[in-house]
Amino acid sequence: MELPSRKRLMIFSGSSNEPLAEEVAKILGVHLGGVERSVFANGEIYIHYTESVRGADCFVIQSHCHPINFHIMEQLIMIDALRRASAKRITAVLPFYGYSRQDKKGRPREPISARLVGNLFLAAGADRIASVDLHTGQIQGFVDVPFDHLTALHLFTDYLSGTLDGPTTIVSPDSGRVKLAARYAGHLGALVAFIHKRRSLDARNEVAALEVVGDVEGRHCIIVDDMIDTAGTVTAAAELLKERGALSIRVVATHGVLSPPAVDRLKNAPIAETIITNTLPVPADAHELGNLTVLSIGPILAGVIDAIFADASVSAIFKGENT
Template sequence: MTGIISHDGEKRLVLASGRAHPELAQDVADSLGIELLPTTAYDFANGEIYVRFGESVRGSDAFVLQSHCSPINQWMMEQLLMVDALKRASAKTITVIAPFYPYARQDKKHRGREPISARLMADLFRTAGADRIMSVDLHAAQTQGFFDGPVDHLWAQPILVEYVRTRVDTSNVTVVSPDAGRIRVAEQWAAKLGGGPLAFVHKTRDIRSPNKAVSNRVVGDVEGRSCVIVDDLIDTAGTIAGAVRVVLEAGAKDVIVAATHGVLSDPATERLQECGAREVIITDTLPIAEERRFPQLTVLSIAPLLARAIREVFDDGSVTSLFDGNA
């Protein structure tokens, strides 16, 4: 039988997966020691999506994992339908797992007559029947307040830091924020890498043009130092490639890039290959197709973190304790 039965013999955990990133879902299931919920999903000729679960989920604690990569609207709709199916099949609780939260960058109005799309996504999940949301490294912390229910905000930073520590001399490292808005995250990184200096890249952006930013200069001490540029996501890689360029021009010894989400929209792969970074490190919150991989790319598994968080939720434990050691 799919799932985990608790010690009291009553609770049952089931994990369902959408079609966007089945490899991640299987890795999470393996970490939990369970099988994925048997699921049938396909598209009709007109683009409508059909889903059905192959086993009873009545009374279960259900977790629905979907990675919101391109085509993001299709995968969002599929996850909503899966939540609705679980609700109508009498699942006791339903947790949406969206490692990369859909529409996360549209978390506020920059100009008049714009939607707050990240809030709408939360409303859609709630309307479909979700009781809880779990996500990794939200683009804006305020997104946690968009959902009327518990939100588990997981951090990939410990996974990334542990790996980066093996790749740099921590006595000669500067952590660099690719823009002024990520300095707080860079401070946390610096503290975990030995308390070295911080720097940031002065960047300008035209809010009327998507995926366009100009990196102007670096502010801080990078000359002769190994630099780690940290961000939450890499999309077209314009920001990151520009940051690598100005940091190297300022005299950095070498540069490593670390980010949680590898969106890698074109022409990201080409830019990252040619920008001069020694290594680009991401996690597998999103699927990375073979044609988007390149020699400098390292992909770390997020599955153990998701599995631990799922188990804490299922056992009524503390997700926060995964990061600060406090229950």
């Protein structure tokens, strides 16, 4: 007896960034799967799927934003419920991977929390993980299942290529992002520079920009990074670039975490435009920034989900630049 193949795509959203999940579903021509989410009086999370998922190829989209621990746990419980309901394959889609900055030990007796998060998704029952612009690529190796590393590089370069006006330098906010800056420069025909900085080991989110390495005087500068959290790094870099004679300064970052006091810092910094994506919901106070541009990552996520569902190449979407 033979049964015809009946692959079924189902997309579910956690509570952190439903508009993004709805956009992805719309692009793919499907509806978000039915799921009931609630919280008990003591703070425990309850999940119930309102339709059958048996034999389905399921994708759970959840951005790890504030309150980050709640949203990670909610996604884990959603995955566990799918596994127990006999879903055929479960892919955890993490537009922003929580704890990604804790990818190594900086001092003795510290955890490697990024690996712990990966292990939690495996324990919950995820067969595959997809995330956008990880803080470090090594996180892909923290789990023993396929891990698709997506990038917003082409989304940003397509936007920037139509706005360049004169000699341009792509600036890495530290030495660790020079490779990324070089990729942007290759697409935009620009030079590369980086900021030498010192970060305090004892205080979180405190950065001192020390010197610029590269040609920035009389040039339009674009600072590229994976995220803007409290904006200490990019605003310190912007101030230094202005002192070194940059004509204009823009900031590009995939993830707009924008924790306080980011908005105030960006308001007062010599930055002409801040460009982010919607991997994370934009905080309400960030809308006060008149120079904030938000690009949608939805089409990229939709393309990747479609490729995974069809067992096609994901790296081909990014022309091999998603490593």
